[in-house]
Amino acid sequence: MSNATSLHSFAFQFSPKVGENVRVRNADALDNEFRYYSKLIEDLTVLLTKKEDREAVPPWVQKLSTAAYSVMYLRDKRNRYMLMLCLSLTIDSIEGPFIVSPPAGVLVDLLRLPPPIPVPADWELDTTWEEEIEQYRKLEKEQKEKGVDTKNKPRVQCPFHRKVCPRDAPTDRKIGVILDKQFRFLLYISRPYAALLFRSADKIRAAKWIQRLCLIDTESCAIAKGVRNDYTMVLVGYLTNRCLIGPFQEFPMEKLIPLPEIAKMYAKEGQPVTDPNHPRTAQFFQDMPTPAEGAFALIACTGDLYEPKYG
Structure with a gap:
């Protein structure tokens, strides 16, 4: 469902039913x-991309601001519009x-308006996933x-089963x-952030990881899809910070290991990641962008409980 459809459904949800007596709220609260809506509309109108959209707003605001819609019974209807x-x-x-343009006469009740036609959102129409698999x-x-x-290359299949996933x-x-x-949405928002990475090496690794995650397709089992989405969510988080760390410091492995197991592997290294002498610390600082000024x-935040001693 698109944003427009969901927003209009939200407005319809709070509209009174046809013929229903509208409970009169406090006049000051309605005003x-x-x-508040008037000021918000004023601020949002100047940000509209299309000129015709910006020109369509003032007539409606003028219509809803007339004295006819200031009477107690119509204030609630005015505010819903x-x-x-x-x-x-x-x-x-x-x-x-x-x-x-707003009609010259009385505005119809919101529930009398034709229901919004569901339109797929941009991320639902994105074909990156299918293109990666086909390629x-x-x-x-x-x-x-x-x-x-x-033989040893990753397949377009579940990484937890050799041939075919058992029937879910x-x-x-x-x-x-x-x-x-969820994966299709995360994939859609990850690509622009990947293009904003500072280093070309990071861009290449991010592209390889995105390709690898796309290989877990719709025919994989729910377990594999869950692991795939975990990796994708973490990847998006790192991409928004313009820095690839953790498992994304390396190219994707043939078989994806669940992230909790990777965390245990890091914990067995003997040194906390927050230790300045940790072997990954130098790489972490190297990957950080250089500030202009x-x-x-x-x-460094650790999980150790600090107990102060008194006396």
């Missing part, structure tokens, strides 16, 4: 709410009844035709569908 207009502006678009399969086919051994239970299949949608102040 304060109207002033203002709320819907605010929600529409937050997605940089004029939606719903605001795509046309890998094509490359694998070409290598087989040339006699290249692809109905509940797991439903979870798998949700995990696939001043310096970074870093604080």
